[in-house]
Amino acid sequence: MTVTVRPDPFILVLYDNATVRGIVDDVAAQVQFPAAVDIDLTVDEGLPHPILGTNADIVDGVATLWVSGGNFESRDSPRAFSERHARADITHMLLRAKDRVGGGFEAAPPDSELTLGERQAWDTYTWGRVARLGHNVHRQKRLYDFRMQHGFSDASDAAFERLWSAESMTWDGVREICAETGAVNRPKPKTAIDLLRQGSPA
Amino acid sequence: MKKHLSEAELARDGRFHRNKIEDQIFDPRNQGLGTRNLGPAQMAADRPAATERSRSLMHGIFVGEIQALEGAGRTCFDFDNDEAPFALKLDMARQCWDEARHCEISVKLSDHMGSDIGEYGESTFLFAAACNPDPVMRLCGVNRALEGLAIDVFSSMKAFGEDSGDPVLTFCEDWMLADEVTHVKMGSDWLRRLTADDPDRMERALEFQHTVDKVFNLGGFRGESEENPIQITRRFRELAGFSQEECDELAQSAQQAMEEARMMVEMAAASGAQ
Amino acid sequence: MTDDPTIRAAFAPWDRRELPGLFTVEESARRVGNYRWVEIKLFEVLGGWVATVPELDVKMVLGRHCYHHAWHAELWTKRLPELREMNVERMTMPANPELEKFIDAVREPEGPELTIEKLVGVYRVLIPRKIAAYRYHMHGTSQITDAPTIRSLNFALQDEVEDYCEGEMLIQSLLDSAEKVDRAIARQRELETLIVAAGGIAGPDSIGMQPEMQGATV
Numbered sequence: 064m065t066v067t068v069r070p071d072p073f074i075l076v077l078y079d080n081a082t083v084r085g086i087v088d089d090v091a092a093q094v095q096f097p098a099a100v101d102i103d104l105t106v107d108e109g110l111p112h113p114i115l116g117t118n119a120d121i122v123d124g125v126a127t128l129w130v131s132g133g134n135f136e137s138r139d140s141p142r143a144f145s146e147r148h149a150r151a152d153i154t155h156m157l158l159r160a161k162d163r164v165g166g167g168f169e170a171a172p173p174d175s176e177l178t179l180g181e182r183q184a185w186d187t188y189t190w191g192r193v194a195r196l197g198h199n200v201h202r203q204k205r206l207y208d209f210r211m212q213h214g215f216s217d218a219s220d221a222a223f224e225r226l227w228s229a230e231s232m233t234w235d236g237v238r239e240i241c242a243e244t245g246a247v248n249r250p251k252p253k254t255a256i257d258l259l260r261q262g263s264p265a
Numbered sequence: 266m267k268k269h270l271s272e273a274e275l276a277r278d279g280r281f282h283r284n285k286i287e288d289q290i291f292d293p294r295n296q297g298l299g300t301r302n303l304g305p306a307q308m309a310a311d312r313p314a315a316t317e318r319s320r321s322l323m324h325g326i327f328v329g330e331i332q333a334l335e336g337a338g339r340t341c342f343d344f345d346n347d348e349a350p351f352a353l354k355l356d357m358a359r360q361c362w363d364e365a366r367h368c369e370i371s372v373k374l375s376d377h378m379g380s381d382i383g384e385y386g387e388s389t390f391l392f393a394a395a396c397n398p399d400p401v402m403r404l405c406g407v408n409r410a411l412e413g414l415a416i417d418v419f420s421s422m423k424a425f426g427e428d429s430g431d432p433v434l435t436f437c438e439d440w441m442l443a444d445e446v447t448h449v450k451m452g453s454d455w456l457r458r459l460t461a462d463d464p465d466r467m468e469r470a471l472e473f474q475h476t477v478d479k480v481f482n483l484g485g486f487r488g489e490s491e492e493n494p495i496q497i498t499r500r501f502r503e504l505a506g507f508s509q510e511e512c513d514e515l516a517q518s519a520q521q522a523m524e525e526a527r528m529m530v531e532m533a534a535a536s537g538a539q
Numbered sequence: 540m541t542d543d544p545t546i547r548a549a550f551a552p553w554d555r556r557e558l559p560g561l562f563t564v565e566e567s568a569r570r571v572g573n574y575r576w577v578e579i580k581l582f583e584v585l586g587g588w589v590a591t592v593p594e595l596d597v598k599m600v601l602g603r604h605c606y607h608h609a610w611h612a613e614l615w616t617k618r619l620p621e622l623r624e625m626n627v628e629r630m631t632m633p634a635n636p637e638l639e640k641f642i643d644a645v646r647e648p649e650g651p652e653l654t655i656e657k658l659v660g661v662y663r664v665l666i667p668r669k670i671a672a673y674r675y676h677m678h679g680t681s682q683i684t685d686a687p688t689i690r691s692l693n694f695a696l697q698d699e700v701e702d703y704c705e706g707e708m709l710i711q712s713l714l715d716s717a718e719k720v721d722r723a724i725a726r727q728r729e730l731e732t733l734i735v736a737a738g739g740i741a742g743p744d745s746i747g748m749q750p751e752m753q754g755a756t757v
Contacts, residue, residue: 109298112317115314207316207320211429215430253309258303262302266649276591276593277593338601339587341605342586354583358608365599
């Protein structure tokens with residue numbers, strides 16, 4: 064498995080390319096990421112916290128990951144690196160990439176074509192797994208994120224519980240949940256779901 | 266205990282960390298950010314990073330409420346009866362109670378949204394505006410400018426609550442909004458009473474208020490177009506004693522700030538291209 | 540006696556209120572003026588302290604309590620003219636120089652590390668003294684002629700007792716070591732000594748322990 068992290072070096076923020084690569088290696092081993100799939104991670108260092116976002120796709124057989132620099136940013140010290148946040152977000156991205164390879168999400172469209180509800184449901188399933196891997200995931204934060212796309216209702220909260228505690232899930236399962244909560248009926252968003260990644264410098 | 270505390274002396278527990286204004290101004294990412302499309306300026310459920318951005322704003326509101334509470338409290342203490350009559354200080358004590366309640370509401374809202382106390386940085390320029398040694402200036406800076414901003418912010422947050430279907434956020438923002446109208450009205454009423462025989466003092470106080478208003482118009486943060494994250498809320502401002510002319514002036518100042526921000530971005534982009 | 544059923548005793552059998560009271564109009568006004576002075580000094584310092592205490596829950600409680608005492612001062616502002624004192628500021632004064640010294644000492648702590656000293660001064664010394672003085676006034680004054688003062692004292696006491704409980708609980712939650720207990724005791728001792736010299740928030744007769752009492756009885 065080859066791991067590539069961009070940019071190299073970081074210029075706008077105080078992150079270290081080798082450190083990030085080391086974390087990717089660790090996490091790939093921890094989640095048993097398929098050894099045959101290379102990993103290409105782009106950190107958009109132009110975006111600060113709170114402008115967060117991640118993407119995880121398989122492109123030409125390569126796990127192509129994108130993350131806002133703000134995701135890895137220390138909340139106390141602007142532009143400084145937070146290993147805790149980086150590990151959690153890299154775990155999240157690699158689990159989703161692994162889902163695409165053989166984890167029940169092989170039929171899922173690329174991230175740019177997901178609806179907000181589908182993406183949020185998949186994220187919830189993933190954050191539950193990240194928490195069980197030992198990361199200190201803020202459950203209420205994830206619940207609020209889920210409610211934002213699936214509604215503030217008992218049905219939505221019940222769906223969140225199922226996704227959070229699920230040990231396995233499929234793409235069809237996510238779509239069923241979106242139908243159940245009514246997320247499928249929401250109007251099309253005004254902007255592309257991967258708008259931030261689209262604006263990333265080449 | 267001495268009178269007139271500076272912002273550097275505000276007491277905080279270890280969870281809070283202070284943003285340095287120079288870190289924000291000289292952040293090398295600013296130039297690129299100005300030219301990127303980060304989605305709609307106004308809060309909406311389908312906006313990129315919607316929840317994290319609204320959590321960050323909510324935390325900003327929370328620390329703002331702490332500073333508003335501290336500012337009102339200091340106004341109770343800092344002035345003798347000659348400088349500020351008892352009735353004014355009674356209103357400030359009432360504002361203390363209201364702001365304490367807003368802190369409580371903000372903590373509960375932050376719990377609801379999934380953020381922790383001190384998770385985001387704190388800027389203290391709100392309290393800095395409250396530090397004026399003249400009580401009339403302080404009233405204008407705090408009760409008219411900053412509480413006026415609070416009317417705009419809470420109204421925008423309430424609209425976000427309605428848009429996203431969040432009943433808790435909508436409910437809480439509406440209750441806080443009602444209190445803020447009261448606070449601005451206190452400022453409007455006392456400004457008139459204390460400067461009834463001193464039009465120069467009123468003019469200086471209003472100039473100070475406009476200066477504070479401009480700080481919060483910076484970068485197009487506030488205005489009346491879709492490009493502004495926070496909308497000027499004319500209806501509630503008028504209830505609170507702002508005249509239509511004052512609202513127009515604020516809107517013009519906000520528009521000017523946005524144009525200046527746009528020009529700076531264009532200039533920075535042009536110099537980068539060279 | 541006629542058979543007119545509408546003729547009834549002026550006081551219902553269960554209305555045991557008595558006419559006599561310990562205080563004349565002037566004495567009641569004097570005390571109310573003292574109370575007003577204390578409430579103003581207290582609300583000012585609670586407001587001023589909000590920015591100086593790092594503990595978040597203490598900050599919010601002080602903000603809330605600040606208004607309680609400001610409102611009590613407003614109750615007394617309204618009562619004084621009704622007690623024939625049209626110049627409210629003239630009667631708003633400390634009972635004696637010793638009380639002024641006591642209040643200055645209560646208001647003195649400033650630093651962020653002195654939350655215990657601030658709270659002990661207010662909630663273990665000053666507010667208990669206020670509760671005592673208010674209750675004495677409420678029970679001692681004429682239930683009929685001075686009813687408006689009693690009503691205001693009742694409202695104020697409701698806050699005072701609630702605030703006392705909250706403040707005491709905050710203090711207990713902060714005293715988590717022998718060293719902090721020592722600080723609280725030292726502070727209380729310092730201030731109790733001062734208020735004993737003053738007699739109480741209305742002077743030596745704050746709770747009726749003087750041998751000669753002011754005013755007429757009927």
